[in-house]
Amino acid sequence: AQSVTQLDSQVPVFEEAPVELRCNYSSSVSVYLFWYVQYPNQGLQLLLKYLSGSTLVKGINGFEAEFNKSQTSFHLRKPSVHISDTAEYFCAVSDAGNNRKLIWGLGTSLAVNP
Amino acid sequence: DADVTQTPRNRITKTGKRIMLECSQTKGHDRMYWYRQDPGLGLRLIYYSFDVKDINKGEISDGYSVSRQAQAKFSLSLESAIPNQTALYFCATSDPPLSEQYFGPGTRLTVT
Numbered sequence: 001a002q003s004v005t006q007l008d009s010q011v012p013v014f015e016e017a018p019v020e021l022r023c024n025y026s027s028s029v030s031v032y033l034f035w036y037v038q039y040p041n042q043g044l045q046l047l048l049k050y051l052s053g054s055t056l057v058k059g060i061n062g063f064e065a066e067f068n069k070s071q072t073s074f075h076l077r078k079p080s081v082h083i084s085d086t087a088e089y090f091c092a093v094s095d096a097g098n099n100r101k102l103i104w105g106l107g108t109s110l111a112v113n114p
Numbered sequence: 115d116a117d118v119t120q121t122p123r124n125r126i127t128k129t130g131k132r133i134m135l136e137c138s139q140t141k142g143h144d145r146m147y148w149y150r151q152d153p154g155l156g157l158r159l160i161y162y163s164f165d166v167k168d169i170n171k172g173e174i175s176d177g178y179s180v181s182r183q184a185q186a187k188f189s190l191s192l193e194s195a196i197p198n199q200t201a202l203y204f205c206a207t208s209d210p211p212l213s214e215q216y217f218g219p220g221t222r223l224t225v226t
């Protein structure tokens with residue numbers, strides 16, 4: 001069965017510092033990988049996704065993630081964060097078959113401090 | 115206008131009451147989902163529907179039921195609400211073959 005582990009439940013960081021949010025997954029089949037962001041009092045929106053091709057994926061708001069098949073990881077990075085990046089970030093995985101349900105990590109709360 | 119809408123956005127109800135949460139979408143997607151979000155527990159799938167005639171239980175369906183009235187509408191019911199159903203509820207849609215899901219703004223439900 002597939003599973004997703006977000007290795008940090010909370011990540012505090014100062015404004016303009018770099019940040020990495022870590023995500024590991026387990027699956028015996030080909031997968032699609034996603035990062036979603038949830039701003040306070042809002043729904044979730046897609047930040048970026050990996051379906052195939054280049055392992056470095058660029059998303060909205062300056063975020064990027066790298067798919068590492070050998071380490072079964074999909075870590076999210078941003079070189080310089082802003083106060084407005086304060087949010088909950090969710091990693092998700094789906095199989096590449098017909099089901100395509102998303103399996104979700106528990107989320108990482110990113111707090112950007114001035 | 116938003117592609118995925120949920121009504122109501124906030125609801126306070128009493129234990130034992132029946133309540134319905136509604137979701138509508140204009141994206142034309144066949145697949146729709148209901149999730150609940152609790153602090154520290156992430157998103158948990160309650161029910162999902164791959165089309166109007168295909169409805170499936172998720173990981174936490176006990177105490178909930180759903181109705182897929184049309185491709186665009188998917189309702190979640192709590193037949194007899196209990197306090198531990200207090201949570202944030204999200205509706206989402208997706209369009210195969212992609213897995214990407216599109217979320218509504220959420221309904222904050224409080225059961226007293």
